[in-house]
Amino acid sequence: MFILTKIADLVQIAPDDFRKQSHVAIEDNINAKYANKVVQKIGLCICLWDILWTSEGLIGHGDGMVNVNVEFRMVVFRPHKGEVITARIVDQSPEGINLATDFFDDIFVPWTELPEVSEFEPSDNIWIWKEEDQVMYFDNNEMVRFRVIAEEWHDQTPSKPVEEVEATEESPVPANAKPPYRITGSMAGPGLGCCLWWE
Amino acid sequence: MKILESQNALLSNYEVYQHIIDQRKRNKAQNRRVPANAHQIMTEVVTYLSAKPSPLEKQEETQAYSAAAINRLFERIREANLPSELTKSELLSILNQRPSSTALLSTAIEDMEERFSDEDQNRIVDIIAEVLGRDETDEGGEEDEMDADVAPTVENGR
Numbered sequence: 497m498f499i500l501t502k503i504a505d506l507v508q509i510a511p512d513d514f515r516k517q518s519h520v521a522i523e524d525n526i527n528a529k530y531a532n533k534v535v536q537k538i539g540l541c542i543c544l545w546d547i548l549w550t551s552e553g554l555i556g557h558g559d560g561m562v563n564v565n566v567e568f569r570m571v572v573f574r575p576h577k578g579e580v581i582t583a584r585i586v587d588q589s590p591e592g593i594n595l596a597t598d599f600f601d602d603i604f605v606p607w608t609e610l611p612e613v614s615e616f617e618p619s620d621n622i623w624i625w626k627e628e629d630q631v632m633y634f635d636n637n638e639m640v641r642f643r644v645i646a647e648e649w650h651d652q653t654p655s656k657p658v659e660e661v662e663a664t665e666e667s668p669v670p671a672n673a674k675p676p677y678r679i680t681g682s683m684a685g686p687g688l689g690c691c692l693w694w695e
Numbered sequence: 696m697k698i699l700e701s702q703n704a705l706l707s708n709y710e711v712y713q714h715i716i717d718q719r720k721r722n723k724a725q726n727r728r729v730p731a732n733a734h735q736i737m738t739e740v741v742t743y744l745s746a747k748p749s750p751l752e753k754q755e756e757t758q759a760y761s762a763a764a765i766n767r768l769f770e771r772i773r774e775a776n777l778p779s780e781l782t783k784s785e786l787l788s789i790l791n792q793r794p795s796s797t798a799l800l801s802t803a804i805e806d807m808e809e810r811f812s813d814e815d816q817n818r819i820v821d822i823i824a825e826v827l828g829r830d831e832t833d834e835g836g837e838e839d840e841m842d843a844d845v846a847p848t849v850e851n852g853r
Contacts (some may be wrong), residue, residue: 502700531733599739
């Protein structure tokens with residue numbers, strides 16, 4: 497679920513951070529830049545693991561910033577394909593179920609990946625699983641186990657403005673509505689689905 | 696920014712949990728403030744890892760996970776002479792999930808039905824429960840007593 501990624505980056509320490517010890521200033525700088533952010537094709541960065549190497553600090557011309565080249569390792573959330581992890585049900589629709597963990601929200605289980613003979617109950621807006629006369633509910637806020645089957649990456653680089661605006665009938669979806677990192681999961685299989693079912 | 700190695704190592708949930716807890720202790724001792732974004736996600740990760748059904752839920756009290764316990768688990772599994780060896784990622788999943796039944800074990804092990812007999816599957820589940828402990832259900836107290844009864848017979852059997 498978590499991995500270590502080795503990164504090299506230039507860290508700039510501003511003069512008002514000079515009161516800190518250098519390793520503290522470097523660590524805070526890296527955490528401020530990376531923590532809780534998605535790096536494309538890498539994953540969601542959690543926090544610094546360790547600093548492997550640093551260069552001498554160099555002061556550039558014009559400002560008082562100290563420039564240090566640093567090699568470090570980050571703790572990154574990147575479940576591999578086939579891995580089973582737990583998450584909470586946040587929202588359901590005829591298309592499937594949206595899941596979230598406390599720190600990561602973009603997990604989706606399409607209806608095709610729900611256990612066989614699952615039905616959507618439009619009146620309650622929930623999915624139910626019918627297994628041998630037993631009816632089991634995917635209640636919101638329930639903890640579930642799911643298998644990671646795919647991941648999607650959407651670069652968040654701003655795109656240039658669209659010139660012609662003719663998309664009145666197709667409600668224009670802004671490009672940044674797509675999450676940077678989205679996991680598609682499956683709940684079809686033994687041991688998967690609501691944790692309560694398997695206790 | 697340059698990515699030198701996108702996957703330098705795999706971490707178990709326990710290692711991440713312990714790293715964040717250690718950092719918190721250190722920051723408190725040295726009176727350091729973490730950037731807000733880092734503080735937020737570290738808190739959220741610890742909340743996730745110490746909420747049911749995570750096996751680290753009661754780690755603070757039980758300390759069931761430790762480097763020694765993890766080594767012991769791997770050793771016990773190796774000693775069990777399973778017909779097919781568990782891969783690294785399967786062992787990692789077992790550590791992270793601590794499966795308490797064969798149905799849950801099947802989520803951690805690929806093609807479990809074909810590779811292991813029912814007996815072997817039960818043995819793996821027993822080893823996991825013995826080394827890493829198990830969830831306390833309502834009859835938790837009784838189960839613990841049963842464990843105490845069962846453990847010596849297993850040893851005598853050897």
